[in-house]
Amino acid sequence: MTGRRLDELTTVVLAANPSPMTLDGTNTYLLxxxxxxxxxxxxxxxxxPAHRAAVDAAVAxxxxxxxxxxxTHAHADHAAAVGWAGAWGVEAFAFRPELVPAAATALADGxxxxxxxxxxxxxxxxxxxxDHLCLRVGETGVVLSGDHVLGRGTTVVAWPDGDMADYLASLRRLASYAATALYPGHGPVVTDPAATVADYLAHRAEREAEIVAALRAGDTTPAAVVAxxxxxxxxxxxxAAQRSVRAHLAKLVAEGVVxxxxxxxxxxxxVR
Ligand SMILES: [Zn+2]
Structure with missing residues (x-):
């Protein structure tokens, strides 16, 4: 296994950590x-070890x-292996280096x-x-979207670290970059970024409306709303859904709706 070539610059190596949250597994990109x-x-x-061997083989x-x-962010399915940078003798970068399990250099917006x-x-x-970063590839206009936008389904906004108002603003920001494609942290390449991001925004608006409707129908707890x-x-x-619902509820409370x-x-x- 030497990974799969996506474009002239990019190879993807799929890790064997599939789950409902990671879809087929984590995509490791070589550019x-x-x-x-x-x-x-x-x-x-x-x-x-098998993923390390596959990445080394793809590099070779x-x-x-x-x-x-x-x-892209410090969650273990993306960053647990950041220590390999030490073995390779290279610098590692993260938005909030103190969250990743090995020495890294801070990478700020821009x-x-x-x-x-x-x-x-x-x-x-x-x-x-x-601490989530997307990474825009200057040469191709591709955006590596991490867990901000996935190749299939929707991502979890896990309250309290995840924030729904921030998430929606970040989706709008991503839309403004007019990416040529999204290479997500999980799932296949997104070839229609504008439509996909619009779908994500519509999905969140729909969920929010459903949550408000559930509260109006008499549910008062996140568990009842999820059910x-x-x-x-x-x-x-x-x-996971309950963390997303809490993220929606925190946004609605902040907005004075709930x-x-x-x-x-x-x-x-x-509902107020
Ligand atoms: Zn992930």
């Missing part, structure tokens, strides 16, 4: 200009060495990593996680 003899590794992924198949490592003949511009896109709104979703995903009373396990919500 480098032809003939540069180098690649940047984006999202090394889970720290699995390109007659390259690793020039740098960048992570910063550029220019290595291996490619330029990756960091776009801070909080929502899925507060009603996510009735057609695998119950294994209900804990009142919250109590706290912890005793919190109740109702």
């Amino acid at each position: 480098g200009a032809p003939g540069s003899g180098e690649v940047v590794v984006v999202d090394p992924g889970p720290d699995l 198949a390109r007659d390259a060495t690793v020039a740098a490592v960048v992570v 910063d550029v990593v220019a290595r291996a003949g490619v330029t990756l511009e960091a776009l801070h896109t909080p929502g899925h996680a507060s 009603r709104v996510y009735a057609d979703v695998d119950p294994a995903l209900h804990p 009142d919250r009373t109590g706290g912890g396990d005793e919190e109740h919500y109702r």
Whole structure:
């Protein structure tokens, strides 16, 4: 297995960590200009020996060495293997280095990593996680979208680190870049970014309307709202759905649409 070539610059290596949250597994991307003899590794992924071997084989198949490592966010399925940067003897970059499990350099919004003949511009896109970055490839207009937009289905905005208002603003920001394609952290390439991001925004607006309707119908807790709104979703995903519902509720409270009373396990919500 030496990964799959997506374009002149990019190879993807799929990690064997499939789950309802990670779809087929984590996509690790290698980007480098032809003939540069180098690649940047984006999202090394889970720290699995077989994945490390597959990434090393894909790097070797390109007659390259690793020039740098960048992570889109600190969740373990993307960043657990950031320590490989040490073994490769290269610098690792993250928005909030203190969250990743190895030494890394801070990469702020608008910063550029220019290595291996490619330029990756960091776009801070909080929502899925507060430290989430998308990476825009200057040479192709592709955006590596991490868990901000996935190749299939929708992403989780996991309250409290995930923030729904931030997430919607980050989606609008991504739309403004008119990416030529999205290379997501999980799932296949998104070839119609504008339509997909519009769908994501519509999906969130629909969920929000369903949550308000559930509250009006008499539900007062996140669990009750999930049971009603996510009735057609695998119950294994209900804990994740509850974090998304809480993220929606926090946004509605901040907007003055919904009142919250109590706290912890005793919190109740109702429409104002
Ligand atoms: Zn992920």
